[in-house]
Amino acid sequence: MIKLLTMTDLHITPEGETIIGLDTFALFESTLAAAVRDHGDAKALILMGDLTHHGDVPSYRRLAAALRDLPFPVVPMLGNHDRRSAFFEVFADAPRDAHGFVQQIVDFPDHCLITLDTLDGPPYPDKHHSGRLCADRTAWLEQALNGAEGRMTLVFSHHPPFDTGIVGMDMIKMIDGPDFLDLLARYSVGHLFCGHIHRTITGSSRGVPWTMFKSPAHQGVLDLSNPDSSLSVDEPPAYGVLMLSKDQVVAHSQDVFTDVCVMADAASTLI
Ligand SMILES: [Fe+2]
Incomplete structure (x- = not known):
């Protein structure tokens, strides 16, 4: 059994x-x-994008300081709020593919983890928060899937390639999601994990099972009609615990109750 953490x-x-x-x-x-207190035996912590709110160097420095001295390695990913150049300024040794995208493969005996970079840019047009897996990143993914060699593949993407029914967030999902889903289905990917929505949701698309998690920060609102993609609410922070065995994936979502979580009314911020 392999235990992984996601945030x-x-x-x-x-x-x-x-x-x-x-x-x-x-x-x-x-x-x-x-x-760390409850799952210090995890094999890795996957940070699934939107590491910072403004994609600025000081915020990445704060993150790097918080990640010092952990009992497990960290796998960073980028989201729509991140900026690659600022990220690399602080995380200079972070793995990247041949085109400079923050994508990597994490190998286990029975599992192949593939983490993707769906940040659309540069350039970064103002208020553009959709994701993209361009031709170069898609080609890299296909090569990674071919390298799995019979092991279960788990794919991690900040942006979901499917609709969740949360209208505002569906408007800023992965732009080339249908092609991405086709690829995952063709390779019988074991599970897809996403972020971006700030809510715990599970489902399947084209036969590919998927899970997304709440955030350690502000959470999304279950509003199935409002086209505003900036609805946020103060609910307890959370992280994911994945338990992998040879033929099974179990995904837990764990809320954290902390005295720094000051209750507030539902408010608005871009997520
Ligand atoms: Fe976000």
Whole structure:
């Protein structure tokens, strides 16, 4: 059995800045401390994008400081709020593919983990938050899938390639999602994990089972008619615990209750 941890949509800000009144850095520190305390035996922690809220160097520095001295390796991914150049300025040794995208393969005897970079840019048009897996990244993914050699493949993508029914977020999903899903279905991918929505949701698309998790920071709102993609609410932070065996994937979502989680009314911020 292999245990993995996931955290998505950290949205770390520069010091002194909050999101809907929440100190996202303090929430991440508390969530991480709870995960280390209860699951220090995990094989890796996958950070599934939107590491920072503004894609700025000071926020990546805060993240790097928080990740020091962990009992497990960290696999970073990028989301729509990240910026590759600022990320590499701080995480200079982070794995990247031949085109400079933050994508990597993590091998286990019975499982092949593939983490993707769905950040659409540069350039980064203002208020553009959809994701993209361009031709170069798709070709890299296909090569990674071919290298799995009979092992179960688990794919991690910040942006979901499918609709969730949360209208505002569906408008900023992965732009080339249908082709991506076709590829995953063709290779009988064992499970797809996504972030971006800031909610725990499970389902399947074209036969591919998927799971997404809440955030250590602000959460998404289950509003199935509002086209606003910036609806956020203060609910407890959370992380994911994945239990992998040769023929099974179990995904837990664990809420964290902390005194830095100050209750507030539903408010608005871009997620
Ligand atoms: Fe986010």
